[in-house]
Amino acid sequence: MQKVKRFIFSSNRTKNDELIKRFKKEYLDNEAFVRSSIYWMVNSNSVDDLVQETFLKAWRGFDGFQDNSSFKTWIYRIAMNVVYTHFQKNSRVYETLEGVEQSDSGSDPEISDLISLGLMKLTPDQRQVFSLHYQLGFTYREVGELLEISEGTAKSRANSAKTKFVSFLNENGFKYE
Amino acid sequence: MNDDELKKFLRLNGKVAERPSTEWVEILGKIERDHSRPSFFDKIKSLNFGVGLAGVAVVLIVGISTIKEEKELEKLSRVEEFLTEDTYFTEVEETYSWIR
Numbered sequence: 001m002q003k004v005k006r007f008i009f010s011s012n013r014t015k016n017d018e019l020i021k022r023f024k025k026e027y028l029d030n031e032a033f034v035r036s037s038i039y040w041m042v043n044s045n046s047v048d049d050l051v052q053e054t055f056l057k058a059w060r061g062f063d064g065f066q067d068n069s070s071f072k073t074w075i076y077r078i079a080m081n082v083v084y085t086h087f088q089k090n091s092r093v094y095e096t097l098e099g100v101e102q103s104d105s106g107s108d109p110e111i112s113d114l115i116s117l118g119l120m121k122l123t124p125d126q127r128q129v130f131s132l133h134y135q136l137g138f139t140y141r142e143v144g145e146l147l148e149i150s151e152g153t154a155k156s157r158a159n160s161a162k163t164k165f166v167s168f169l170n171e172n173g174f175k176y177e
Numbered sequence: 178m179n180d181d182e183l184k185k186f187l188r189l190n191g192k193v194a195e196r197p198s199t200e201w202v203e204i205l206g207k208i209e210r211d212h213s214r215p216s217f218f219d220k221i222k223s224l225n226f227g228v229g230l231a232g233v234a235v236v237l238i239v240g241i242s243t244i245k246e247e248k249e250l251e252k253l254s255r256v257e258e259f260l261t262e263d264t265y266f267t268e269v270e271e272t273y274s275w276i277r
Contacts (some may be wrong), residue, residue: 115190166220
């Protein structure tokens with residue numbers, strides 16, 4: 001971190017200390033959200049790479065960030081642009097679900113893998129709403145604001161995603177008790 | 178499965194997105210790679226270098242031609258000098274000066 005800060009200080013003479021302080025604060029406040037958003041969208045080993053790319057794009061574009069807008073919304077859109085570009089470049093991998101990370105944690109491997117596979121069955125747009133609402137806990141209104149869609153659209157998209165996801169669970173013999 | 182049940186079920190997934198300890202080092206590496214990659218302006222600079230090189234070549238060719246021309250002129254002037262100021266006839270004995 002110190003090295004990165006030193007580099008940013010030395011290589012960006014136009015960006016003053018105040019701007020750097022603001023960026024650091026805003027980024028660190030939203031880092032977990034950015035990482036989780038990318039994680040639930042991609043669910044592969046590419047997550048770290050995409051988070052880093054989001055950081056760099058956000059830093060480079062921070063000069064143009066308007067004070068009156070939400071940093072969370074702004075960086076979320078950058079992150080999703082990075083994710084969608086990643087999908088375009090790796091469409092074949094995602095079509096065959098090869099990108100789904102296999103479970104390596106102490107959690108129930110069957111459930112973790114089932115959730116990962118179920119998520120990858122959703123379209124990217126559905127996955128976005130699904131993960132924001134059901135996994136990250138945003139309300140439909142907040143999801144609508146983040147995605148620039150109406151609350152109603154967010155709700156209907158989340159419902160269709162849920163139906164698809166639950167159908168996938170049922171097809172794979174999972175019964176919720 | 179209602180919404181709350183779905184949320185509860187999703188929480189059974191123990192996987193979490195964690196920042197790797199090497200993240201900042203990797204970001205720094207990307208920044209440095211970006212800086213070492215030739216930018217548009219660097220490419221223009223290379224182009225300028227090429228144009229400059231071509232310019233130098235033109236100057237050299239013109240220069241060489243000029244030098245060649247000068248050598249030719251020098252040769253001609255020597256001939257002229259020889260023809261107009263024939264030292265042989267001025268420095269030799271007077272007996273031969275009748276030729277003048």
